[in-house]
Amino acid sequence: MTESPLAPAIEGVGDGTADRLVVGFNWTAVQCGADIGLAWSPRGMAGARTTPETGSYAGRTLAELARLFLSDNPYERSIGLAAVNAFWNRPSPALRDGDGLSPWAQDLDGRAAELARTVIIGRFPGLDVKFPGATVVELDPREGEVAYADAGPVLAAAQAVVMTASTLVNGTAAEILAGVSPEAKVSVVGPSVPLCPGLLAGPVRRLAGFVVTEPQAAYTAVMEGAGAKALKRFGRPVTLTADQA
Template identity: 40%
Template sequence: MTTHASESIGGRRLHDCLLSGMSGNAEQVIVGLNWTLVAARGGAGMAQTPARGTAGCRSLPRPGSYSGQPLAALAALWQSENVFEHAIAVAAINARWNRFDLEGSPRNGLELIENRGERTVVIGRFPGVAERHPGIAVVEREPRPGEYPESAIETLLPKAEFVAVTASTIINGSLPRILTLCKDAFVLMIGPSTPLSPALFDLGIAALSGFVAADIGRLARAVSEGGAVAALRPFGRYVTIQRESRH
């Protein structure tokens, strides 16, 4: 499942809803070892930096030109064939939605996961989740013993009642297919790459748990120096928003 989301009808709808209301310019763009950061006046967004998959240097098409561009122009890189530009696009989108003043629950989204055995499917390897919730189905691109390969979503998701999905599925393009397969499940998206956009509720996601930056200077330094999630956490806060109950 490596096709960009923009190549499917579901992906185009995802793209369109996330790009609504884009304004302002990117003040800083960093493509770090683990995370890509786009900072703007009203907010900052992150996206997981894709694995290079090749030896030696690999460049973005226009290094040195991304900072200062309109967020809308960076978000349009969603269509790019370059995976790093695609990550910049997601980070720019998150800079629009994950505003510094955004309000929501401070809970870590991992706390919302419910154990319903294999009717709980977690897509992505979150530290400690399998240990805290024995019997759930964990799906990974490179599965370890006890985990399922990506191909298993075709059989696991239609029966699922609770699905927790990494926000990296936006970047790798697999989210539209995932949402198609689990229309009746409670779907939770987790991770610093999560766009905290209520528009995603209309696509079938019930809860969004992401990251809102607070100290841009120190966050940017941590990203540029290869920081992982634990290194970023002190420079922002978790925010979780949920869809209103439907009766």
């Protein structure tokens, strides 16, 4: 069995208890003291279901909840990922501001032509402006996009890959990372990304996550079904790169 792509982050979760937990319409949140970890909720994902444990997750240690990420159930994976992020995604002066979505051409000697060899896993707003000419891979592709099932050749040839954090919850991240060239630069982006230095290994060169700075407001927003845009007011997007780790 392929090792979880989050193994270093899960194993590194230390002391802390989940004071409260919510699986919201768009986001799942685990709060530990003043720290909140977020993960994309598994609404609509195949196999996502509540369990007999539902209603008893709050009060458990972050380390115990983090191991739920290893479940085959996206509902539990989401809780596990949020617990991982409650530990790792904390304010730190070492983190750089940024959402990790600057054009990769800036990291490739300014060669704009290389954007044509950039693969985006999971669409997001403004994609055509930030990455013109990039190949988009989706589980449910639109016209002009590549189906995930057919993405092997484009991943193997990619110079740069940008993975949205939804790949962590839907279970495709490990297969994607196994399919890219060792020379490719991989960036994992989104509020669900753990800012764990141990994840910067192999082709993964950049983590772009989110640190909540207003925990009560963020938690309330999650309970009310806020999307990513609404949550931005309550934290800061930050990046961690291999040269910082």
